[in-house]
Structures are given as C-alpha cells and as structure tokens.
Amino acid sequence: MTNRPIYLDNHSTTALDPAVLDAMLPFLRESYGNAASVNHAFGWEAKDAVDRARESVAQALNAEPREIVFTSGATESINLAIKGAAETLRDRGRHIVTCATEHRAVLDVCRRLERDGFGVSYLPVESDGTLSPDRVGEGIRDDTILVSIMHANNETGVVHNIAAIGGLCAARGVLFHTDATQSVGKLPVDAKSMGAALLSCSAHKFHGPKGVGVLRVSRRDPRVKVAAQIDGGGHERGMRSGTLDVPGIVGMARALEIAVARMESDGARMRALRDELRARLLEAGDVVENGAREPRLPHSLNLAFRRVDSVALINDVPGIAVSTGSACSSANPEPSHVIMALGAGPFGSPEERARCSVRFALSRFTTAEEIDRAAGLVRASVEKLRTFSSVGE
Numbered sequence: 446m447t448n449r450p451i452y453l454d455n456h457s458t459t460a461l462d463p464a465v466l467d468a469m470l471p472f473l474r475e476s477y478g479n480a481a482s483v484n485h486a487f488g489w490e491a492k493d494a495v496d497r498a499r500e501s502v503a504q505a506l507n508a509e510p511r512e513i514v515f516t517s518g519a520t521e522s523i524n525l526a527i528k529g530a531a532e533t534l535r536d537r538g539r540h541i542v543t544c545a546t547e548h549r550a551v552l553d554v555c556r557r558l559e560r561d562g563f564g565v566s567y568l569p570v571e572s573d574g575t576l577s578p579d580r581v582g583e584g585i586r587d588d589t590i591l592v593s594i595m596h597a598n599n600e601t602g603v604v605h606n607i608a609a610i611g612g613l614c615a616a617r618g619v620l621f622h623t624d625a626t627q628s629v630g631k632l633p634v635d636a637k638s639m640g641a642a643l644l645s646c647s648a649h650k651f652h653g654p655k656g657v658g659v660l661r662v663s664r665r666d667p668r669v670k671v672a673a674q675i676d677g678g679g680h681e682r683g684m685r686s687g688t689l690d691v692p693g694i695v696g697m698a699r700a701l702e703i704a705v706a707r708m709e710s711d712g713a714r715m716r717a718l719r720d721e722l723r724a725r726l727l728e729a730g731d732v733v734e735n736g737a738r739e740p741r742l743p744h745s746l747n748l749a750f751r752r753v754d755s756v757a758l759i760n761d762v763p764g765i766a767v768s769t770g771s772a773c774s775s776a777n778p779e780p781s782h783v784i785m786a787l788g789a790g791p792f793g794s795p796e797e798r799a800r801c802s803v804r805f806a807l808s809r810f811t812t813a814e815e816i817d818r819a820a821g822l823v824r825a826s827v828e829k830l831r832t833f834s835s836v837g838e
C-alpha cells in the first residue's frame with residue numbers, strides 16, 4: 446500500500462473504516478441469517494441487528510426508526526423518493542422543482558418523469574453555486590407536488606440552506622426531498638428540523654460499505670407515501686422489496702455512529718488541512734475557486750487553474766487520486782454540468798472553466814504530510830503545463 450497515490454477523491458467514495466469492517470464481519474460469517482426469516486434463531490439474530498441499526502441511523506438523522514427505508518444506496522433512494530412521490534401525487538399535480546447543480550441521480554430521474562408527462566423546473570444557481578430559498582419559493586406553482594434540492598454539492602461542496610427551503614415547502618404544502626449524500630456524517634443533518642420529509646444518503650460516503658443507503662420517509666407532519674419502485678416480498682413496509690443486506694446495514698449504522706461522534710473534531714482537522722491546500726494552490730496564481738467558501742463542506746475544494754487542462758493535470762500527477770468532476774458520471778466525457786452552471790467567470794466560456802477544474806476532497810484519514818506532498822506535486826505540474834501551453838501559444 447506504501448506506493449499508492451494520495452487519495453483526495455473522497456466525494457466519490459471513502460475508505461471503509463476498520464472498525465466498521467469489524468462490526469460487519471460476524472454478519473458475513475456465522476450470523477448469515479435472513480432478517481425476514483421469522484421461524485428460527487438465524488433470522489431473529491439478523492432482524493435484531495437490523496432493528497438496532499435502524500434505531501441508530503434514525504437517531505443520527507433525527508427521524509423515527511419506522512421512517513428509515515434501507516436501500517442499495519443514494520441512487521436508489523433518490524429514485525424511490527422522486528418517482529415514488531410522483532406516482533402517488535400525480536393526480537394532484539405534475540410539476541417538480543429542482544436545481545441545475547443536482548447529482549445525475551436526481552436530474553436523470555426528473556428527465557425520465559418529463560418524458561412521462563411531468564414538468565420540471567431546473568433552478569439556476571448564483572455564480573458561487575448558492576441557491577437562495579426565495580428562488581425556490583418563486584419556482585413553486587399551484588401544481589407543484591415536489592421540491593428536490595440537495596444539501597451539499599458533490600463537486601463544489603457548497604451547502605444549501607435546507608432548513609429554510611424545507612420550511613418554505615411546508616408553508617406552501619409541497620413535499621420536500623433532499624439529497625443529503627455528501628453531508629450526512631460531515632454536517633449535522635436533522636431531518637425533522639430541516640423539514641426534509643424525504644431524505645437520501647449512501648453509506649460509502651462516510652466510511653461505510655458500498656451498496657447500502659437510506660431513504661427517510663416521514664410518517665408524521667407530513668405523512669408521506671411513496672409508491673414502491675421494486676416490488677416483491679413486501680420488505681421495508683412495502684416500499685422496497687428484496688432481502689436486506691444485513692452486513693451492509695450494520696456497517697452503515699456503525700459508520701454513521703463513528704462519523705457523528707467525531708464530526709466536530711474531524712471537521713475542524715479537515716477544514717484546517719483543506720485551507721492549507723487551498724492557500725498553497727492559490728499561490729500558483731490565476732486560480733479560481735469554484736463555489737462559495739462558506740457555507741461549504743469542511744473537506745471540499747474545487748479549483749479551476751487557468752490555461753491548464755484538468756485531464757492533462759490529473760494524468761501528470763499520478764501520485765494523487767483526484768477527479769475532474771462527478772465519478773458517478775465519469776462514463777460521460779462531457780464537462781461537469783455543476784461547474785458550467787456557475788458561468789464562465791474569468792474564463793472564455795463555462796465549458797472552458799469546467800475543463801480547467803479539479804475537485805479535491807479530504808477524509809479523516811488524510812494526513813498533513815499528504816497535503817504537503819499533494820500541494821507540491823500539483824503546483825509543480827500546473828507550472829510545467831502552463832509553460833508548455835504558452836510555448837504552444
């Protein structure tokens with residue numbers, strides 16, 4: 446492992462915490478029962494573990510245990526939230542409000558609903574990636590049935606004022622979903638006080654296992670019904686059929702307990718290291734920071750280096766694992782829709798800005814020595830690539 450690159454791609458996924466693996470292992474070995482097997486001790490043991498995990502996750506999100514629906518991750522949670530709500534409420538209205546900088550999981554679900562007769566408003570953001578709650582209010586119409594706005598952005602780290610948006614939706618009687626995939630475990634997430642009747646997240650973003658997530662579906666104020674998108678044995682109160690991933694669910698709960706317990710100290714440490722990285726890289730000159738500095742996730746930094754192609758930069762520094770945009774859409778060579786939504790800024794076009802942008806994200810395992818080395822490597826490469834590009838000019 447010693448020669449592995451410095452991992453600064455923690456918006457994409459995070460390392461499994463060894464303590465989380467320890468919590469999961471018994472359920473991958475001897476305790477392999479199906480949580481839905483009601484006739485024997487193997488099943489009871491699995492169900493007990495899932496019940497405990499459900500209580501723990503509910504507590505961490507300030508929700509009720511019966512409001513927690515376990516899924517295969519945020520993509521599935523988002524599909525269930527938006528498609529499930531649209532199906533339930535389609536006789537009340539066919540309009541949805543979301544935002545241009547959402548993750549593809551939200552945007553592509555909305556596009557599918559558009560093909561199915563729904564209207565969707567994709568609200569633009571300010572040039573710093575923020576979205577004012579007033580703009581959301583203006584986007585709501587008489588036939589709006591759902592607002593879906595993410596808590597923290599997975600490329601810029603910009604944090605939206607979800608409590609204000611949730612309050613506004615409640616006042617207008619409109620259902621509200623938030624994609625909290627990047628904020629859960631990093632920032633306090635209180636589903637009730639945020640008014641997030643529907644809330645999605647994924648365990649692997651907070652040092653849990655991949656392939657497991659949560660949708661919170663509020664049961665009171667408001668009582669929400671989402672139509673199942675996966676039919677079968679009626680698991681998860683009929684909202685998501687399929688045998689539960691017991692080791693994954695146990696691991697997710699443990700990962701969230703650890704993340705919540707360490708949130709303040711890890712956040713402060715990552716923020717200090719991130720600020721150090723930012724300061725060192727800004728010294729290169731002609732560097733634009735994408736997205737507002739505050740409010741922003743403490744471990745997140747997104748920079749556009751003028752006259753440097755980000756793909757060339759990434760290829761030139763194999764000692765660092767970073768990305769140009771959302772890994773979830775890396776099959777798609779298009780420049781980031783999130784960075785383009787911020788406008789051109791000092792660049793010739795929004796596309797040029799996106800093509801010069803690199804996303805850095807730290808974790809609680811990132812060390813000061815790694816940040817020091819990463820800053821040196823990126824600075825050297827930026828200078829080298831700029832020399833080449835000016836030779837080309």
Ligand SMILES: Cc1ncc(COP(=O)(O)O)c(C=O)c1O
Pocket residue numbers: 456457517518519520521548550595597598599624626627647649773
């Ligand atoms: C903001 C956001 N939403 C949703 C997702 C999808 O998560 P998953 O791939 O775990 O389903 C991601 C993953 O990158 C994300 O960052």
